[in-house]
Amino acid sequence: MAEKRGIQTVRSMVISLGVVGIVVVALLIAGRHSAQDPVKRIDYSVKFQQASQDAPYPLLAPTGLPGRWRATSAEYQGMDPAATAWHVGLISPDGDYVAVEQSNGTPAPFVKDKSKNGTAVGERDVAGEQWQTYDGDKYRSLVRTKDGVTTVVTGTAPYDTLAQFAAALKPSVAGQPING
Numbered sequence: 001m002a003e004k005r006g007i008q009t010v011r012s013m014v015i016s017l018g019v020v021g022i023v024v025v026a027l028l029i030a031g032r033h034s035a036q037d038p039v040k041r042i043d044y045s046v047k048f049q050q051a052s053q054d055a056p057y058p059l060l061a062p063t064g065l066p067g068r069w070r071a072t073s074a075e076y077q078g079m080d081p082a083a084t085a086w087h088v089g090l091i092s093p094d095g096d097y098v099a100v101e102q103s104n105g106t107p108a109p110f111v112k113d114k115s116k117n118g119t120a121v122g123e124r125d126v127a128g129e130q131w132q133t134y135d136g137d138k139y140r141s142l143v144r145t146k147d148g149v150t151t152v153v154t155g156t157a158p159y160d161t162l163a164q165f166a167a168a169l170k171p172s173v174a175g176q177p178i179n180g
Helices: 001-031 044-052 107-114 159-167
Strands: 060-062 070-077 085-091 097-103 119-126 129-135 140-146 149-155 169-171
Touching: 060 085, 070 149, 097 107, 097 159, 097 169, 107 140, 107 149, 119 140, 119 159, 129 159, 140 159, 149 159, 159 169
Parallel strands: none
Antiparallel strands: 060 169, 070 085, 085 097, 097 149, 119 129, 129 140, 140 149
């Protein structure tokens, strides 16, 4: 009787392991990731052109960046003509987030928000123009206010990458497409 009970215990254990094995295989198949890029890439050129026609100042967007930069977001808020906001976010070739943020609203709260509470730590020359550098817990930023418009280039990227991005920013020109 004890021998029969031992065989049933072994049999039950083998069946249980088989069921667990089937569940593990099913989870592996269902959870398998594709080799495709998980970042949803967008073309912001149409939104840029539309916003450029509405904005009270020339909007900036990057041009001529190497092909591995991927645009992921673009937004224009123009309800209040005295405080419009333009945003384009990208992922750099190294996988860092970089964005350009522009506003003609009050600079201090805009910079605080977009730099994620960064603190001014110095200045940096970018393509012959002086930008303030901000450092925060998560983001680094380059900030410039010119002709009543504050531009913040911000993200998780190192300052050299932010400077490369800032140097690639070009103003909107009516009727001229931008390569996004």
